[in-house]
Amino acid sequence: MWVAQNYTFRTFYENLQTLADTWNLNPPHQRGVVHGDKWMSDIICSGVVFRDIPSPEFHTRGRVQESLDGKQRIMAIVRFFEDEYALDGVFPEMPQSMDGRTYSQLDADDKRRVDTAPIIIKIYSGEMTKKQISRFFYHRQKCQNTTFGEFINSQVHLDSRGVMKSILQTPTTIPLLDSVAKDTRHFHMEMIVRFAYFYVNRSVSAVDPGSDKIQRWWSENDPLVLHDDDDENVANNKIRDIPHFTEAIEDTCNILVDHKIPSKHHSSHQTSYFVFILHHPDWLEVLRGALDVKGPVSFPPVSGRHDTLATRYPLVCKHVGIMAYA
Numbered sequence: 001m002w003v004a005q006n007y008t009f010r011t012f013y014e015n016l017q018t019l020a021d022t023w024n025l026n027p028p029h030q031r032g033v034v035h036g037d038k039w040m041s042d043i044i045c046s047g048v049v050f051r052d053i054p055s056p057e058f059h060t061r062g063r064v065q066e067s068l069d070g071k072q073r074i075m076a077i078v079r080f081f082e083d084e085y086a087l088d089g090v091f092p093e094m095p096q097s098m099d100g101r102t103y104s105q106l107d108a109d110d111k112r113r114v115d116t117a118p119i120i121i122k123i124y125s126g127e128m129t130k131k132q133i134s135r136f137f138y139h140r141q142k143c144q145n146t147t148f149g150e151f152i153n154s155q156v157h158l159d160s161r162g163v164m165k166s167i168l169q170t171p172t173t174i175p176l177l178d179s180v181a182k183d184t185r186h187f188h189m190e191m192i193v194r195f196a197y198f199y200v201n202r203s204v205s206a207v208d209p210g211s212d213k214i215q216r217w218w219s220e221n222d223p224l225v226l227h228d229d230d231d232e233n234v235a236n237n238k239i240r241d242i243p244h245f246t247e248a249i250e251d252t253c254n255i256l257v258d259h260k261i262p263s264k265h266h267s268s269h270q271t272s273y274f275v276f277i278l279h280h281p282d283w284l285e286v287l288r289g290a291l292d293v294k295g296p297v298s299f300p301p302v303s304g305r306h307d308t309l310a311t312r313y314p315l316v317c318k319h320v321g322i323m324a325y326a
Contacts, residue, residue: 047117149186
């Protein structure tokens with residue numbers, strides 16, 4: 001089922017240029033270029049010294065070889081040949097004169113070392129389905145540094161991914177999410193999927209259960225789309241009111257941004273406020289006032305003990321200094 005094609009760095013780069021319409025490095029499940037120049041430099045050095053880098057993998061869609069895994073390694077080669085970065089910390093086995101140089105700055109012998117580094121491209125002879133692509137990418141990334149958002153984006157077989165994309169492209173939502181954090185490595189998608197989990201599971205604490213659990217829930221339930229063949233258990237894990245869900249996202253982002261609540265690397269901050277706002281939308285102005293004065297504050301009467309609310313919204317309680325209830 002798999003065919004191995006042998007190239008050198010130079011011949012594969014030239015093949016990409018001359019036969020560009022037969023290679024697709026950017027299918028929907030793939031990430032943009034995410035690694036820095038140092039990581040890319042190490043890819044070049046590995047090829048030069050060890051004469052081996054892990055094989056990029058493609059499948060065949062019509063006449064086009066479409067990337068499955070390995071785009072980052074390929075882009076390291078492409079960008080180096082195009083002088084987009086210099087080698088940084090070359091390996092001891094290499095001429096140290098190569099360090100700090102772009103490809104065009106290398107002498108003829110050093111260029112030849114890069115040109116002749118071997119690379120094996122593995123091509124699946126058939127065309128994978130969207131679900132197969134999702135599973136393939138997921139299992140390839142299990143041992144790699146793939147973010148939660150990148151995993152969600154790779155699940156191209158789920159109808160919910162399309163709904164999520166439309167939410168992320170809403171004109172009122174885009175600037176709010178950007179204000180909370182830039183969309184590096186599909187971070188916005190990660191935020192909203194976490195919110196979706198807590199929207200469906202409203203009875204649970206806002207303490208994040210962890211990415212693995214949310215990933216399984218997302219993959220098993222396709223939670224933003226209700227299908228005719230969904231059984232009762234699956235249907236109960238769906239979001240039925242997308243506008244209400246989107247409104248709660250926007251209210252949460254407004255609170256995070258207006259009151260400068262740190263959240264870029266703290267998903268627990270985001271989810272704690274989201275669940276609080278979801279359960280108590282009528283408390284929004286009280287919450288804003290509490291954040292302005294930094295507490296302590298009294299909220300309207302609520303069923304349940306103080307410690308129950310402190311457990312459900314731990315960071316909200318901490319930030320506003322909830323001390324008592326009217």
